Amino acid sequence: MSDTMRAVTYERYGDPEVLSVTEMPRPKVGPGEILVRVRSASVNPVDWKIMAGGLDAMMDAIFPVVPGWDVAGVVEEVGIDAPEFAAGDEVIAYARKDVVHGGTFAEFVTVPVRCAARRPASASWNEAAGLPLAGLTAYQVLTRLGVEKGSTVLVHGASGGVGRMGVQIARDLGARVIGTASEKNHDMLRELGAEPVTYGDGLADRVKELAPEGVDVVADFVGGVVDVTTAVLAEGGRHGSIADPDVLKAGGQWMWVRPDADDLAHLSQMVDDGRLRVDVAETFPFEKARDAFDLSREGHTSGKIVVVVSE
Known part of the structure; x- marks a missing residue:
């Protein structure tokens, strides 16, 4: 496997014009983490608010930043002391970390196991990506x-x-x-x-x-x-x-939302039971992530906005 990956990144705070698709080092998998090959990632208003510097007083940013906290994908590698998952597992996560840096709009993302749950089997990848946050x-x-x-x-x-x-x-x-x-x-x-x-x-x-x-x-x-x-x-x-x-x-x-694997597993089960649906309004290819951010900022869509990272 290559030690690099494609990622959507920004080098400074700003509007979606600061976003570009670049090459980044593939992230290292730490203890209690899994490496996820990203299938889909959804855009949330917090993503472009962070990008504009709106949370700078609350969270440190390490540039270049890969934005995004919502992800659906496949476990590629399991770190030390992460027995909850194995390579090949299909997962979803609200992959918020302590600093703003390695997000989900990338080919790979590391996710602490406290943030991840099994993907709802009845949902598409795009629907699954819209569920966590x-x-x-x-x-x-x-x-x-x-x-x-x-x-x-x-x-x-x-x-x-x-x-x-x-x-x-x-x-x-x-x-x-x-x-x-x-x-x-x-x-x-x-x-x-x-x-x-x-x-x-x-x-x-x-x-x-x-x-x-x-x-x-x-x-x-x-x-x-x-x-x-x-x-x-x-x-x-x-x-x-x-x-x-x-x-x-x-x-x-x-209130703000906390990553919680048990809560996320409950929501995943609700989807599979037909008690909760995720509505996807628009999807964008990876190279058009900037357009997805622009659409989210307009605030007029009804449903989730999803970027398809890999098929």
Whole structure:
């Protein structure tokens, strides 16, 4: 095997114009890690926010950076003390590391075993690649907020990549779900089991019409909606946001997603059981990764954006 690989990289912070396909050393496989030959990797908003320097105060970047945290692929090599996997296993991962450097938009990526799970057998490679970050975000927010059978849940941004998984997961937990979205996405939300409401002026009143006694849990996946959240929350209700630190001032939780192999395995099983679907909006060839980032930044796609690294 060659000691180099092709990778999408950037040498400095900036917009997608800084991305290029280059040759990089194939990563070394450390203890507790697996080397994955990448089949597909999905784009998440955090990828281009990091690329723009948005997390520089939080995470160190080692240039050149290979972006990307979502991956689906095949185990090529197993490091020392990684008995969970063997070469040839088909896996998915939310492959976040402690520094920003060796990401998933490459022919190979190393993944700590704490981040990886078996690929859902019923999903395509592209669908599988779209599951980890969005699915884990939705699952961890909802379970940390105590969603259970009989809960009434409001999902802000219900038609987005995280939101539509949140709707399905909340329904699977036995909750009634109200989801905010533009009218063009209302039929899709009904199909997933949510009661849709249009966002914008008057949103709190529209939610109160559906839930006069308030909602038990609010999951905010868009930001800027704290006032609406507090207006519709029932007494003793819980709320959290992945996008707005101001939620802390209103008694809520500001959340981020953690790599968790057990949670990811649960989501993979949900997919195989037909309880969770991953919608892929667009796919791009490896050489067009910059276009995939541009499309994600526009923020108008309904479903995941995936880069096909190898067939």
